[in-house]
């Protein structure tokens with residue numbers, strides 16, 4: 012696989028990442044979708060669309076890219092991940108649990124008042140959550156602060172990297188671009204933003220409500236490096252994260268083209284599934300679809 016001059020990845024050429032790694036990450040992504048749907052079905056609350064669209068991004072980050080030690084969630088040199096689109100909390104909790112930050116059983120109680128897994132991420136409650144989010148727009152600005160804090164010891168770059176996942180509707184918030192300007196000013200090469208560009212926000216298509224294009228050019232005009240990938244293609248995600256590590260003089264945005272509700276046919280590309288949980292019949296249908304599309308191994312385990 013190669014990156015074109017415009018920063019778009021093409022799958023035609025062979026990837027240097029082993030197929031086994033890619034399959035493993037795809038399997039994680041599908042498992043996260045299934046965990047997540049169980050959580051929001053049981054709780055009868057949650058945000059399916061923008062969680063399902065982010066499954067491969069989260070799986071690639073948590074099971075490959077991020078340098079983490081679940082036994083030491085406050086390890087100073089850990090990479091920081093910020094879920095700026097905090098409404099996707101439940102699938103983040105699934106990723107944290109699967110990665111070993113807390114027992115899987117905790118997922119059963121998410122959203123209960125006495126549980127450490129609240130409706131939106133809370134950094135004071137949940138191991139592995141770096142920023143309290145839910146009010147959209149602030150992830151990049153806080154990411155800038157985390158990267159600068161890492162440099163406070165006088166280093167040219169922080170001893171860790173900072174990753175921020177944003178929604179595309181979220182980009183309508185002006186504070187996103189204030190943070191982007193600051194990141195460029197300080198040439199924060201250790202900062203990577205990922206935009207889950209599913210082209211759907213809370214109540215309709217982003218391109219109708221507030222068009223973003225040309226989105227990559229906007230980021231470049233803000234002095235960021237901009238890469239574009241298919242956000243469901245693990246090969247492309249892996250290579251984009253690798254490419255971002257090779258950029259040393261500016262922050263990088265990875266624009267991940269995705270499908271809102273990905274993996275559940277009746278939820279795909281439909282803003283009505285932004286924030287509504289499935290009923291029992293829908294839940295069963297969704298899980299059946301996901302299992303059918305999973306690597307064979309998972310079907311055996313299920």
Ligand SMILES: Cc1ncc(C[n+]2csc(CCOP(=O)(O)OP(=O)(O)O)c2C)c(N)n1
Pocket residue numbers: 060061062064096098145146147148177178179180181182184207209211212213271285
């Ligand atoms: C500042 C702010 N305004 C409004 C909301 C309510 N809200 C929650 S999710 C959402 C839509 C977000 O769309 P997008 O960023 O595209 O997310 P995704 O498609 O990934 O779910 C809105 C408006 C909010 N959480 N914060």
Ligand SMILES: [Mg+2]
Pocket residue numbers: 061178179180207208209210211212217271
């Ligand atoms: Mg969206």
